[in-house]
Amino acid sequence: MREAWVIGAASNRFGKMPETGREAATRVALEAIRQSGLEPKDIGYTFVSNCFGLTEKQGHVGPLINGGLGIPEVPSCTIESACSSSSAALHEAFVHVAGGFTDAALVVGVEKLSHLDTLTATSYFAEAADYAFETKNGATFPGLYATLANAYQKAYPMAPEVLGSVAIKNHANAARNPHAQFQKEISMDTYLRSPMIASPLRLYDCCPFSDGAAAVVVAAKEFVRHPVTEPLVIRASARSGSITEMQDRPDLLGLPATRTAAEKAFRQAGMEPKEIDFLEVHDCFTIAELFALEDLGFLPRGTAGRAEVEGVTARDGKLPVNPSGGLKAKGHPVSATGASQVVEIFEQFNGLAKGREVPRTETALAHNVGATGGSCSVHIFSRR
């Protein structure tokens, strides 16, 4: 197996895009390729993620993006794994490059939702749950994650300020991230006074609807030779599934798919959690960040809230989590999220995360969840 590197990664500002998804994807893809020192003609395969492309009446978008890049003959396909789509696409890119099937692959995730009203957008999101048992009976993601939060709170009682501290920390980070949708800090008072969406989750516990696009270039070490950026060596690219329907899981304290994907990833990398310098994790709701820290093996079950409150996960803490602002505050353009986590790690490794630098950037982990954990991807990166 060959060593696969991330040598370019770019994102637009999340929030609201004036252009179509296809146009935004082509733009960030070009930026990532330019940054990598490669040219479009070096790309051997394109993996696109675009869950809600049909709301723009555009399927089969890969060949259109490749056409815009001037490489129409390059094969492409679209990869969907709900909110973990572009990390699933990154896994395919890793497999193609590490396995020697192509020398360089492009991953681009894009989503445009701002042309939909909130009810329509919420319905589309809900289609990533189990229609027969969940969606058809009225379940939406805020409700499903509130169920998870309630189960956790029952086992490990916590004050409202615990989840609030996650939101405040991620907003503080996003305020320093030019790609972020919400570039403003919030106070505990603002958090506590925000409306309840699905108890115990308040408005500021929930990630927003976002447009956005992010792209990543993966290439073989031998192909790159003299990288013009500081590459991220992909030490592990692991995915797992789990029982989708929450009612069928043995317990609701965390997400089983994260646990199995993390085990695979640490085994593949030959590393332990204590060797990871910082994390980008899937905080679609604040409770999900607590789950991630515990399921990934960084903290024992029931202790992540305290670590958040004590500042362990702050940008300058012992274990910085979501220096980008996370899904919560950077935004969550579904299919772009997994790729955008890599953009943050790339910028941290390359000294491009001005004003939000984390103390150590030798290693990092990205964690991306599909729906309520039916799918999970974990990637571990290190410097050369």
Add this chain to the structure above:
Amino acid sequence: MREAWVIGAASNRFGKMPETGREAATRVALEAIRQSGLEPKDIGYTFVSNCFGLTEKQGHVGPLINGGLGIPEVPSCTIESACSSSSAALHEAFVHVAGGFTDAALVVGVEKLSHLDTLTATSYFAEAADYAFETKNGATFPGLYATLANAYQKAYPMAPEVLGSVAIKNHANAARNPHAQFQKEISMDTYLRSPMIASPLRLYDCCPFSDGAAAVVVAAKEFVRHPVTEPLVIRASARSGSITEMQDRPDLLGLPATRTAAEKAFRQAGMEPKEIDFLEVHDCFTIAELFALEDLGFLPRGTAGRAEVEGVTARDGKLPVNPSGGLKAKGHPVSATGASQVVEIFEQFNGLAKGREVPRTETALAHNVGATGGSCSVHIFSRR
């Protein structure tokens, strides 16, 4: 690179399914796995294709299918490449298995359309074209393929009976295929009297709307050791793109993506067209079968029509084409089509194609096109 084999392949009867896409996919997947001699627990990765899942309000369907198979922890993702989705998924399965990333992978393509009215279904199909230049201006696939047929007819004039002979041959084959939607022969008179849809394409030149599901199990030679079926050795798995927008192509005589994918595939297999015993090609419209034969390198440009009329492509001809009945008569449940082509080849290799056997089954080729050729997959199979 390891040798990858298709060791199981199953399909339901195309047409109209009473159950949901998810249920049908799980059922055919179980059948393909059972047939392969493996058990669900042997599957290391699942690739699902389901372009129109959102019309059933079900995205992220892979983990649900895996749950139904009793392997919820197995990673999955959904692969879209318009009408070539499940052959793109087969390519991912090939890469994972041949590259040593997993020992056995499942490909399952499924589509349910029968709950949609014809206008809605036509609109969804059209979203695989270029929205900005084609769909928005009213283009639908019958119109786009009629444009291609007109360009071809201008260069190589042909009587209506030429396209008719493709339809008649494929209906004759489908009449002997228990998986086929249309299990009846048609006469030239029926063909010529069928209504014009988009000149020169008549009703019987067009594939139908179809529900359907098909599944394929791919495994490494070393992992299988003692196959219980006659495996298809994957000699080549190649994909290509091309300029999507028809107005930007240098000519409309054939599909450039087929030409580049075929070149790659024959190079990868170290074979020539004359070494292929029979073909399953993408005949979404009868004109597309002529294109396939010429673009794949089996016949010189402008001569495929004559070969069809002369019976060269008949089941007992020199080069049997679409013994399954093809998209035209077996049906075209978009995301299931690529996998179902492999089902036909598997059944021919294993003596399961009762009453529609082709004379020689040492080698075969499957050709699957996305939209008007923005994507193309070519797979070449041989016996051990």
